[in-house]
Structures are given as structure tokens and as C-alpha cells.
Amino acid sequence: MTHYQTLIIGAGYAGYSLAKELRKLDPNRSICLLSQDSADYYSKPLLSNGFSKQKSAADFIQKTAAQMATELNIEVKPYCNAEHIDAELHQVQTDQGLIFYQQLVLATGASPVKLPLPTATEGFVKSVNDLADYQRFLQHSQSKQKITVLGAGLVGIEYANDLATAGFQVSVIALEQQPLAQLLPPQLGELLQQQLKALGVEFFCGTSIAAAELEAQQLNILLTDGRKMETELILSAAGLQPNMRLAKQADIDCGRGIKVNERLATSVADIYALGDCAEICGFNLMYIQPITLSAKALALTLTGTSTKVQFPVMPVIVKSPALAIVSWPATKEQQGEWSFTGQGLDWQARFQSSSGALLGFVLTGKMVAQRLRLAKEMPALIA
Structure with missing residues (x-):
């Protein structure tokens, strides 16, 4: 058995960012x-730009786990699975x-x-969420x-x-009628689609995979709208x-994620959460950016200075060289209208309320150079 003042489950950007701030x-x-x-x-985030740069998974590693452990003077346990939390006894079974x-x-x-897909697609469908995923997809x-x-988010x-850009024949299948439907108004979604089409990307919007059959190492796909296509990898x-x-096993309140308050505390004493979860x-x-700000605030709280996290407006930067994009979308509940200024590939779109308040x-x-100026026109997300 071992004891630690702070135990962090997860060694992604969130976990390491917190460890760095705590050590400071x-x-x-x-x-x-x-x-x-x-x-x-x-x-x-850099993984989604790796194929055109001909990078292997190893090329992305900035420091190994052993190097991080030495640099931060912490214990790092790779390939260690947390199986159960006993919140009352303050222990984790691994x-x-x-x-x-x-x-x-x-x-x-x-x-x-994971989407429900026809049986014939088994072995053809991959996702990339970490280095190992990237290397597997690269090999396939x-x-x-x-x-x-699959997906145009x-x-x-x-x-x-x-x-x-890396030279593949790329098709996109999406339920939405346009790319980045959650981030862009239709006019700019169409502009992005045009730019990607110029690269050779084919779009199948407003549809999904209905059936598939394997033929000579290729999948013949029938879409729900009746269109057909072929692919070698998904x-x-x-x-x-x-x-x-x-x-959930520890009876911590969860919703769309693990619910935490402004101090990143969960519903169970001495347990906190940050990052994508x-x-x-x-x-x-x-x-x-939200992870970075969360780590700084939580480190202060854990070391005795109770600190609320503060989130300004943090525009989303899309890494799409075909069309530079920065977006801060209004929420679905906010009422307003879009106005557009610009020409060609250079546009400013403002979503404003009836009183003229900037909502997105x-x-x-x-x-895109105007993103900081526009962000300052809006109230903080969490003040």
C-alpha cells in the first residue's frame, strides 16, 4: 500500500497540467x-495535423513518462488501471x-x-483519441x-x-447538413465545405450508413438517403x-460529465475533477485553455488557498488550413440574428440580440486576428 497527498487518475494534458501547477x-x-x-x-490536439506532416506516434512525444516523473519529482504509474474508489476510506483499488x-x-x-454500424464494417472503423490510436490508424x-x-464536427x-492534404481520397459522412454545424452559421459552413471540396474532399451530408458489404478489401456502402460510395478505411x-x-461507482453526481462546482469539487468530499471528464x-x-485555467485554480485550492475557476470567453480555433476559422458560438437558448461583414475567404459574423448585445x-x-477584440466585448463564461 502507498499513500499520497494528491492522487491524480489520468495522465493526459489535464493530469500533467495539475501536477505541474501543484509542484510550483x-x-x-x-x-x-x-x-x-x-x-x-x-x-x-496536434494529432489531427499529423498525417500531412508524415509524423509517427513517437514523433509527438515531448517527454516520456519517466522524464516527466523526474522533472516534476512525482510518481507516474503507466499502464495502471484504477478499478474502484472507496471514498470513505480514501483509497483507490488498482x-x-x-x-x-x-x-x-x-x-x-x-x-x-461508438456508432451502431453494419457488421461488415467491423475491422474497418477506427478512432483516434490518443497516441496508440494514432499509430494504429497510421498503420491501417x-x-x-x-x-x-464519420462526423463533420x-x-x-x-x-x-x-x-x-496527405494525398488520400477523403469522404465525409455526417448527419448534419453542413460541416461544423455547432460552430458555424450555414453561410460559413458552406464556405468551409467549398474549400475542402477544392482539396478533393467529398461530402455526404444529412445522411448515415444504412448498409455495407465487403468486396475485395473494399467496403461498398449504402447510405440512408440512397446514395452509394466505396471506402477502404473509416x-x-x-x-x-x-x-x-x-x-459513478463512487456515487459521485454525474450529468454530461462529472459534476463539479466553481472550485472543481465533486459531490464527494476530497474528490475533484477537471478536463474532458x-x-x-x-x-x-x-x-x-479551460483545462489550463482549471489546473491553475485547482492547484491553489488543493494547496490551501480556496480558489474559484474563472473562464473568460475562449474562442475555438479550428485547425483547418483550407480555411482559417475561429468561433465562439451562442448557446441554443440565446435568441438573436447573424450579421456578416467581409468578402472572399475573410468574414466576420456576429450573432447579436435584439438589443445589439454580442452573443457569439x-x-x-x-x-481571425480580431478574435481577442471580439472576445472582450462579451461577458465572462464563469466570472
Whole structure:
């Protein structure tokens, strides 16, 4: 049995960011990170731009788990699975033994949503959510020409752009009628689609896979709207689901994520959550900046200075070289209208209330330089 002042489950960006901030504030604190994978340190958002740069998974590793452990003076346990939390006894059962904690932080991330697909697609459908996934997909893509992306959200569009740039024949299948439907008004969604089509990306919007059959290492696909297509490999990018299994087993309140308050505390004493797995005051923000701000605030709280997290407006930067895009969408409940200024590829779109208040915006092309100015026009997300 081992004891730690702070035990962090998850060694992704959220887990390591918190460990870094804790070590800055407390040089002597005992800290342990558990990871289901290698626990090597890398930037997951960069994976969606890796194929066009001909990068292997190893190329993304900035520091190994051993190097991070030495640098931060922490314990890192790769390939260690947390199986059960006993909140009353302050202990976590793992497949490598029992660990006691004073403070437990869940940074368990999120996993790709698995779509119900025809049996014939088995073995053809992959997702990329970590380094190992990336390497497997890279290997499966060798000698392939036709790749289909399921989903036209942020991740799907970034991969479609990158794979097309890398020379693949890329098709996108999406239930939505346009790419980035959650982030862009229809006019700018159409502009993005045009730019990706110019790269060779083919779109099948407003539909899904109805049937598939295997023929000579290729899938013949029938879509629900009757259209047909062929592919050799499918990348599923249909969204992420926060990993909440451990939290639910410990009777921690969960909703769209592990529910935490402004201090990132869960409903159970001495247990906290941050990153993709957390629902912070109703928000589930799976981006780098909210994680960075969460880590700084939580580190202060864990070291004795109770601190509320504060989120300004944090525009989403889409890594789509075909069309530079920055977006901060209004919520579905907010009422307003879009107005557009610009020409060609350079547009500013403002979503404003009837009183003229800025509720959301989208910038494309050269207009993306205005993102900080527009963000300052809006109230903070969590003040």
C-alpha cells in the first residue's frame, strides 16, 4: 500500500497540467499520476495535423513518462488501471495494488462515441483519441487510398483536411447538413465545405450508413438517403463521451460529465475533477485553455488557498488550413440574428440580440486576428 497527498487518475494534458501547477506551489507534496496508457507527455490536439506532416506516434512525444516523473519529482504509474474508489476510506483499488490518498483528482478524459454500424464494417472503423490510436490508424492507412470520416464536427473536419492534404481520397459522412454545424452559421459552413471540396474532399451530408458489404478489401456502402460510395478505411469522429465509470461507482453526481462546482469539487468530499471528464458549473469544455485555467485554480485550492475557476470567453480555433476559422458560438437558448461583414475567404459574423448585445461570433481567413477584440466585448463564461 502507498499513500499520497494528491492522487491524480489520468495522465493526459489535464493530469500533467495539475501536477505541474501543484509542484510550483508545493515542492514537497507527494503526488502520483495513474495512467491506463504509456503516460508519455504529448499534445493530443496536434494529432489531427499529423498525417500531412508524415509524423509517427513517437514523433509527438515531448517527454516520456519517466522524464516527466523526474522533472516534476512525482510518481507516474503507466499502464495502471484504477478499478474502484472507496471514498470513505480514501483509497483507490488498482490492478497494481491499493493506493491511499488525501485528495483525489479525476482527470479521466473522454472516449470516442461508438456508432451502431453494419457488421461488415467491423475491422474497418477506427478512432483516434490518443497516441496508440494514432499509430494504429497510421498503420491501417498504409497502402490505402480511400478514407471515410464519420462526423463533420471539429475533429472530423480537422482530420478530413489533414488526410486530404496527405494525398488520400477523403469522404465525409455526417448527419448534419453542413460541416461544423455547432460552430458555424450555414453561410460559413458552406464556405468551409467549398474549400475542402477544392482539396478533393467529398461530402455526404444529412445522411448515415444504412448498409455495407465487403468486396475485395473494399467496403461498398449504402447510405440512408440512397446514395452509394466505396471506402477502404473509416475514421469515426462522431464526438466524445466523458469517462465517468469510476465516478459513478463512487456515487459521485454525474450529468454530461462529472459534476463539479466553481472550485472543481465533486459531490464527494476530497474528490475533484477537471478536463474532458468534468462538467464545470454546467459546462463541458473539451479544449486546452479551460483545462489550463482549471489546473491553475485547482492547484491553489488543493494547496490551501480556496480558489474559484474563472473562464473568460475562449474562442475555438479550428485547425483547418483550407480555411482559417475561429468561433465562439451562442448557446441554443440565446435568441438573436447573424450579421456578416467581409468578402472572399475573410468574414466576420456576429450573432447579436435584439438589443445589439454580442452573443457569439465566427471569424474566417484574415479576420481571425480580431478574435481577442471580439472576445472582450462579451461577458465572462464563469466570472
